[in-house]
Amino acid sequence: MGKKTPPLQGRGWGGAGPSDSERQTSPSPNPFPEGEELSLAAAARRLAPISPTPRLDAELLLAHALGISREALLLGPGRPVPPAFEALLRRRLAHEPVAYITGTRSFWTLDLHVTPDVLIPRPDTETLLETAIAHFTGRAPRIMLDLGTGSGALLLAGLDQWRSAWGLGLDQSAAALKVARGNAERLGFGDRAAFVRGSWADALDARVDLVLCNPPYVESGAALPPDVADHEPSAALYAGPEGLDDYRSLIPQLPRLLAPQGLAVLEIGATQAAAVRRLVEAAGLKAVTAKDLAGLDRCLAVTAP
Numbered sequence: 135m136g137k138k139t140p141p142l143q144g145r146g147w148g149g150a151g152p153s154d155s156e157r158q159t160s161p162s163p164n165p166f167p168e169g170e171e172l173s174l175a176a177a178a179r180r181l182a183p184i185s186p187t188p189r190l191d192a193e194l195l196l197a198h199a200l201g202i203s204r205e206a207l208l209l210g211p212g213r214p215v216p217p218a219f220e221a222l223l224r225r226r227l228a229h230e231p232v233a234y235i236t237g238t239r240s241f242w243t244l245d246l247h248v249t250p251d252v253l254i255p256r257p258d259t260e261t262l263l264e265t266a267i268a269h270f271t272g273r274a275p276r277i278m279l280d281l282g283t284g285s286g287a288l289l290l291a292g293l294d295q296w297r298s299a300w301g302l303g304l305d306q307s308a309a310a311l312k313v314a315r316g317n318a319e320r321l322g323f324g325d326r327a328a329f330v331r332g333s334w335a336d337a338l339d340a341r342v343d344l345v346l347c348n349p350p351y352v353e354s355g356a357a358l359p360p361d362v363a364d365h366e367p368s369a370a371l372y373a374g375p376e377g378l379d380d381y382r383s384l385i386p387q388l389p390r391l392l393a394p395q396g397l398a399v400l401e402i403g404a405t406q407a408a409a410v411r412r413l414v415e416a417a418g419l420k421a422v423t424a425k426d427l428a429g430l431d432r433c434l435a436v437t438a439p
Contacts, residue, residue, distance in 0.1 A: 170196070173215045177223055184227060191232050195222040198236040229360040242291035246317050251309035253370040255287035259348055261432040262399045263291055265424045266344055269397045269435060275299050275343035279391065281334050281384060282306075284370060286314030286327070288346040293323050303329045304338070307369065334384040335391055342391055345398035345436075349373065349380040351406060377403055378410070385413045388436060392419075398436040399424075407431040 174192045181188035197207040199219040207213075225235050233239040233254045239246050241255040242263060248254055266275075274296040280289035283303030293301050301323075305311050311329045318327040332338070350373040352358065362371070373379040381400070388398050398419075402410050407423045411434060414421040420439050426432040 170211050170213060170215060173219070177219070180223065181226060184229060191226055192223075194232050194236060195219060195226060198222060229364060231361050231365055234365060239285070239287075241287045243294050244287070244290055244317075244321060246285050246287055246290070247313060247320065248285050249309075249313055250365060251307060251367060252284040252313050253348075253366055255285060258426050258428075258430075258432055259288065259401060260291075261424055261426045262288060262346055262348065262401055263295065265399050265433055265435050266292070266346065266397060267295065269437075270296075270344070275397075277340070277342040277393075278302070278344045278346065279335065279338070279342040280304070281345060281347040282349050282370070282380075283314050283329065284310050284348075286317045286329070288348065289314070289327060290317060290321060290323055292344065292346060293326055294321075299326070299344075301327045302338075302342075303327065304332045304335065305329070306331065306333055307367070310367075334380075335387045338391065340391075341393040341396070343393050343396050345388065345391060345396070347384065347398070348401040349384060351377045351380070351401070351403045353377040376409070377406065378413070381410050381413050385410075385417050385419075385436075388414075389418055389438070392436075392438060394438075396437070400434045400436060402431060402434055404430040404432075407434065410434055 174189065174196060177192035178188040181191050185191050193204050193207060196215065196219050197204045199216050199222055200207065200213060222235055226232060231254055233248050234250055237247055237249065239248045239255050242260055246255060276299060278289060278292050278299050278301040280301060280303040283289055283305045286303055289301045289303045293299055303314050305314070308331055311331055314329050318324050350369065350371050352371045352373065354372050354375055392398060400410065411421045414434060414436050418439070419436050421434040421436045423431050424433050424435055
């Protein structure tokens with residue numbers, strides 16, 4: 135683990151489901167008797183209709199089936215392909231996200247455990263950390279708050295970036311908090327992080343240097359890829375007809391939460407900057423939009439005027 139300002143990557147999957155032949159339940163021989171590279175190529179071809187990253191998906195699934203890292207797979211090819219690979223591949227063909235199949239997602243400098251109880255951390259969300267790093271040049275936040283912590287991704291990445299900081303993660307989901315606590319303990323942050331069940335910061339009476347938040351911001355009824363809509367927790371996705379309900383709840387709390395020279399970084403949808411900025415300004419704060427590497431509006435950096 136260590137400080138990092140990483141490049142962002144693409145995200146998301148979509149496409150058709152498994153064919154009738156792929157739904158067969160009767161025992162069958164290993165469909166990948168040939169060499170590892172040919173097996174990966176064949177798997178990638180099958181995944182291509184439903185995933186924008188079929189080769190990467192195939193590599194991650196094969197590494198998981200072998201019980202090794204993807205790096206070890208790429209550096210040491212030539213292993214026999216286990217029959218379990220086919221079962222994992224069929225799950226992906228049914229649009230189950232790779233992160234839920236393997237139980238792991240890389241974010242910032244960390245490998246996080248994830249379950250269907252938490253939103254899968256996206257590389258785009260790393261923009262929030264980059265924005266915070268730019269604000270705290272030459273100093274470090276002492277106390278961090280992650281609202282809607284989920285897997286703990288933002289909080290734990292921040293703690294890894296600033297080794298003297300302490301952090302609090304809030305979430306309404308007890309199941310999500312269990313995942314976050316487990317990640318904190320496994321990654322060695324157990325003594326620097328606490329997790330509390332709550333609705334945003336309603337019950338919090340403290341000032342913090344840094345607030346990180348990736349709230350739900352998808353419009354209710356919006357069409358999402360089946361990987362997302364059918365598998366990720368809806369409570370972490372949808373936020374009313376305009377996708378703004380949670381911003382309306384949390385932004386008025388920011389003035390009492392932010393310490394002097396403090397910062398709140400809020401993830402936003404690509405078309406929401408103006409609407410969320412109006413909410414920020416109505417709360418007596420100011421906001422600057424930050425873009426991700428794709429050039430899309432990704433977050434607002436919120437400070438006191």
